[in-house]
Amino acid sequence: MMTKKVLITGVTGQDGSYMADFLLEETDFQIFGMVRRTSTNNNKNITHLLNNPRFKLVTGDLTDSQSIDNIVREIQPDYFINLAAQSFVGASWQIPEQTFDIDAVGVIRCLEAIRKHAPNCRFYNAGSSEELGNVDYSPQDEKHPLKPRSPYGAAKAAARHIVKVYRESYNLFAIQGLLYNHESPRRGEEFVTRKITKQLAQIKKSIEENIDFKPLQLGNIYAKRDWSHAKDFVKGIWLMLNQKKPMEYILASGKTYTVKDFINKSLEFFDINGIWIKEGLEEKFIYQNKILIEINPEFYRPAEVDLLLGNANNAKKILNWTPQISFSDLVKEMSKNDLMNM
Numbered sequence: 001m002m003t004k005k006v007l008i009t010g011v012t013g014q015d016g017s018y019m020a021d022f023l024l025e026e027t028d029f030q031i032f033g034m035v036r037r038t039s040t041n042n043n044k045n046i047t048h049l050l051n052n053p054r055f056k057l058v059t060g061d062l063t064d065s066q067s068i069d070n071i072v073r074e075i076q077p078d079y080f081i082n083l084a085a086q087s088f089v090g091a092s093w094q095i096p097e098q099t100f101d102i103d104a105v106g107v108i109r110c111l112e113a114i115r116k117h118a119p120n121c122r123f124y125n126a127g128s129s130e131e132l133g134n135v136d137y138s139p140q141d142e143k144h145p146l147k148p149r150s151p152y153g154a155a156k157a158a159a160r161h162i163v164k165v166y167r168e169s170y171n172l173f174a175i176q177g178l179l180y181n182h183e184s185p186r187r188g189e190e191f192v193t194r195k196i197t198k199q200l201a202q203i204k205k206s207i208e209e210n211i212d213f214k215p216l217q218l219g220n221i222y223a224k225r226d227w228s229h230a231k232d233f234v235k236g237i238w239l240m241l242n243q244k245k246p247m248e249y250i251l252a253s254g255k256t257y258t259v260k261d262f263i264n265k266s267l268e269f270f271d272i273n274g275i276w277i278k279e280g281l282e283e284k285f286i287y288q289n290k291i292l293i294e295i296n297p298e299f300y301r302p303a304e305v306d307l308l309l310g311n312a313n314n315a316k317k318i319l320n321w322t323p324q325i326s327f328s329d330l331v332k333e334m335s336k337n338d339l340m341n342m
């Protein structure tokens with residue numbers, strides 16, 4: 001039998017790199033990682049894979065239909081896992097067109113290439129709890145209506161519809177999981193979790209060395225999110241891709257915490273016992289008479305998703321998916337990693 005081939009887009013990112021790690025470990029498949037050409041390389045999440053004979057990089061771009069078409073025609077993948085995106089919600093108000101071009105139209109480019117050249121290929125597109133946005137009830141399940149609050153959420157909701165349309169029109173195995181926030185030491189540094197652990201690690205080191213530091217500046221620290229570890233989620237994606245029928249599931253921890261809870265957990269790891277004072281824009285965290293954390297309205301969003309809490313019972317029951325890493329261990333791992341790499 002021919003070795004199976006998996007194409008992963010967004011392979012230099014958090015999810016793409018963990019997906020490649022997972023498949024290299026758990027299967028004997030050949031992995032093709034699609035990367036965008038850039039003048040400076042962005043390979044830090046995959047340096048450990050570059051010499052692996054089962055891992056190959058291919059150049060393409062979700063905004064370039066010819067590149068996607070050529071890659072699918074030439075590789076003839078058995079699985080196409082689309083983890084490339086403009087994934088930063090905050091930036092999606094500044095670059096709404098680009099966000100749609102990559103996160104929604106880009107998905108059509110993938111589906112068209114599959115339809116034409118590899119109709120038996122199983123396709124996964126990264127969906128998001130941001131599609132649910134201004135939620136009607138908690139915890140949210142797969143029946144919750146799509147109510148996006150950002151250009152990013154709207155683009156992912158559009159992608160969900162188009163994936164369904166292609167699935168039903170052409171009988172493709174095409175699905176879009178609905179994943180709640182997932183984090184790790186490989187998370188990009190502008191997302192709130194990594195921003196917190198990285199900057200608190202810097203502050204911790206500055207305090208120890210008695211040098212000046214800039215306070216950590218954040219926006220809405222009362223937003224609630226359902227956070228998990230990205231490693232647990234790539235496994236869930238793979239289970240979704242290997243069911244008999246193309247069904248879509250929520251992956252979530254089923255617990256929700258405020259951004260402030262995340263900060264407090266990380267402060268606990270760094271052993272910084274200060275106090276929170278004041279409220280609203282004036283709220284601050286003080287330690288040894290110094291401001292460590294303050295609010296900067298620049299980081300507020302034009303519209304916020306106040307609360308996300310997912311119900312992953314279907315994935316647990318039907319896919320037998322069980323997340324392993326708790327919120328507390330996640331915060332510790334991220335904080336420890338940033339401190340070690342200072």
Ligand code: F7E
Pocket residue numbers: 087088089090127128129130179180181182190191192193195217218219220221223224225259299300301304305
């Ligand atoms: O924000 C609040 C912010 O940027 C989390 C992406 O992976 O998960 C992610 O989207 C919360 C928001 O992630 C700052 O307002 C406060 O309420 O880490 P985030 P996100 O927007 O939840 C979903 C599932 C995705 O699909 C996305 O691709 O934290 N917040 N202060 C802040 N957020 C940031 N980034 N920076 C702050 O200073």
